[in-house]
Amino acid sequence: MAAGSTRKLVTTNLQEQVADGLRQMIINGELAPGDALSEVTLAETFGISRTPVREALKQLQTEGLVEVRSRVGTFVAAPSRREINELFEMKQLLEGAAARLMAARGDIPELAAMKANVADADAAVAAGETERYAELVHEFHEILIAGADNHKLATHYRILMNQLAYPRLVKTSLAQPGRPLDSEREHHRVLELIRAKDGVGAENLMRQHVQASHHAVMAGLDAVISSA
Known part of the structure; x- marks a missing residue:
């Protein structure tokens, strides 16, 4: 050389x-x-x-x-409110599609991993371990993307998550009163629909879950601004 x-x-x-x-x-x-x-x-x-x-x-x-x-x-980079809103809109589309694709694949290793994740998350929420639950939230979504088995979707999703700096926003979302428990219940329902191979239902519910997280994030950001 x-x-x-x-x-x-x-x-x-x-x-x-x-x-x-x-x-x-x-x-x-x-x-x-x-x-x-x-x-x-x-x-x-x-x-x-x-x-x-x-x-x-x-x-x-x-x-x-x-x-x-x-x-x-x-x-x-400091994303504007508009950029955060647009990124979450894309997150809805990608994760909704991932839920539908994963539901169509049946009994795959990612399904077992998701079951274990939800069980661990139940324990973390019950114990009030928000930091641990935040880690499990990130893991749940990573399992979902892996379960879709679509490399193009995964590539675009990774870029999107980087732009959102999502681990930081998860903590903002989970700081909202009642959000950890609501979030975990939503994960349970998504898992149930994926297990039932209800792709349409899983996609719609996953999009609703992302929307709820989006609202919690924006509420958290508004609280920081108003207290500044």
């Missing part, structure tokens, strides 16, 4: 490592919307040159996680 090709491969690998690291920090809330992202600081943090950092930031900009403001700097 030529020296130039080797250097390019190394730079690409470093770019992917930086992009993966920053993506997780944004999704998990370690980097908040509006936080400044300095190429110099990030290069020092990751112990690499600025070139792969710059390329990683471009990649994350394409994914909608990073915003570049001309002559100002680079920042963690």
Whole structure:
């Protein structure tokens, strides 16, 4: 392999490592919307040159996680209310379709995994373990997408979840009074319809579930704004 090709491969690998690291920090809330992202600081943090950092930031900009403001700097993207609403509308469509597709597949490993997830979630809600339940909510939706067995749907879903920084929004949703219990009941009903192979019913109920989560998120965001 030529020296130039080797250097390019190394730079690409470093770019992917930086992009993966920053993506997780944004999704998990370690980097908040509006936080400044300095190429110099990030290069020092990751112990690499600025070139792969710059390329990683471009990649994350394409994914909608990073915003570049001309002559100002680079920042963690802060979705507007309109963007959050639109992203949740797309989430309804994708997860509804996933529920319908999973219901059509019958007795698959993901169905057993979903049953176990719901059982664990029951225990977490009963014990008031909101953090644990938030993890199980994320797992439930991941199982649903895997159960659909549609790679194109999964790819678009992953991009959407990254743009929403969904783990952070789950916590906002579950902070609303009564939402954890309502959410778990909704998961139960979706599971029942998938087990019954009722694709249409599962799709409609999954879309209603996402809509309820959407409303809880927006209520939480409104509460933060009004108390500021």
